[in-house]
Amino acid sequence: MRNKAVLSDLHLVKEGVLSHGLDTTERLRAGVAAINARHADADFCVLAGDLADLGDAEAYERLKDCLADLSVPLHITIGNHDNRDTFLEVFGAEYAADTGCVDKVIDAKGQRVILLDSAVTGQHGGRLEPVQLNWLSTRLAEAHDVPVTVILHHHANPLRTKVDRIILENGPEFVAVLKTHDQIRQVIAGHVHYTSTAMWQGVPFTTLAGGHYNVTIPLGPDADPVRLDGPAQMAVVLSDDQQTLVHFDNYLDASVVLQAGA
Numbered sequence: 001m002r003n004k005a006v007l008s009d010l011h012l013v014k015e016g017v018l019s020h021g022l023d024t025t026e027r028l029r030a031g032v033a034a035i036n037a038r039h040a041d042a043d044f045c046v047l048a049g050d051l052a053d054l055g056d057a058e059a060y061e062r063l064k065d066c067l068a069d070l071s072v073p074l075h076i077t078i079g080n081h082d083n084r085d086t087f088l089e090v091f092g093a094e095y096a097a098d099t100g101c102v103d104k105v106i107d108a109k110g111q112r113v114i115l116l117d118s119a120v121t122g123q124h125g126g127r128l129e130p131v132q133l134n135w136l137s138t139r140l141a142e143a144h145d146v147p148v149t150v151i152l153h154h155h156a157n158p159l160r161t162k163v164d165r166i167i168l169e170n171g172p173e174f175v176a177v178l179k180t181h182d183q184i185r186q187v188i189a190g191h192v193h194y195t196s197t198a199m200w201q202g203v204p205f206t207t208l209a210g211g212h213y214n215v216t217i218p219l220g221p222d223a224d225p226v227r228l229d230g231p232a233q234m235a236v237v238l239s240d241d242q243q244t245l246v247h248f249d250n251y252l253d254a255s256v257v258l259q260a261g262a
């Protein structure tokens with residue numbers, strides 16, 4: 001079994017600062033502890049962006065510090081709250097692919113995982129640049145006979161809620177490239193702070209709620225109110241020759257715990 005843990009939307013802030021009343025560093029430490037305790041068999045962990053709420057170097061240094069406790073290998077891409085240059089200064093230029101973005105390909109146990117950096121400086125919506133789509137096309141072609149999972153920060157498929165205002169703006173172009181490969185097992189995103197699954201244009205898409213908070217968003221592009229009410233959540237991706245399965249592990253502030261057997 002190929003097993004991956006995906007954390008997203010950590011939104012680390014400066015020391016002593018809370019975000020929506022939450023200590024996001026403590027929440028990340030809980031996520032790292034949950035992986036070490038329950039998913040230590042994972043081949044690796046992926047961070048799917050929005051690592052630092054304001055993209056500052058102090059937050060990236062704290063991220064590095066928290067991740068030092070992680071017991072599995074780590075791979076990272078960034079989101080709209082991140083600052084690409086500052087991230088690369090703190091973590092190292094080797095985190096950028098030859099696209100200039102924080103893209104990465106990981107091959108493990110006969111399957112391929114591709115991380116894409118969908119952040120666009122100065123805006124909350126996402127985009128994949130032509131150089132990245134070309135790079136993706138090449139990475140897919142060279143792995144035409146193995147299952148592929150793609151992980152990026154922004155959702156590409158319309159979710160029919162307000163978050164579509166900050167969607168990946170060239171989703172159809174992205175899907176056209178994905179469809180050149182016939183074993184795209186999952187496309188996994190964070191960004192929207194809630195859980196969804198979809199089949200869009202023949203490709204399976206998933207979002208996870210991430211580590212900051214989980215929102216309840218009523219359906220409809222203008223519907224209110226948005227409630228910030230749920231747990232911290234990671235995705236655990238289990239993949240073998242037959243299927244790719246996404247579990248959701250609510251590792252902090254999960255709902256009511258019922259008494260077993262009662």
Ligand SMILES: [Fe+2]
Nearest residue numbers: 050079080191
């Ligand atoms: Fe985001």
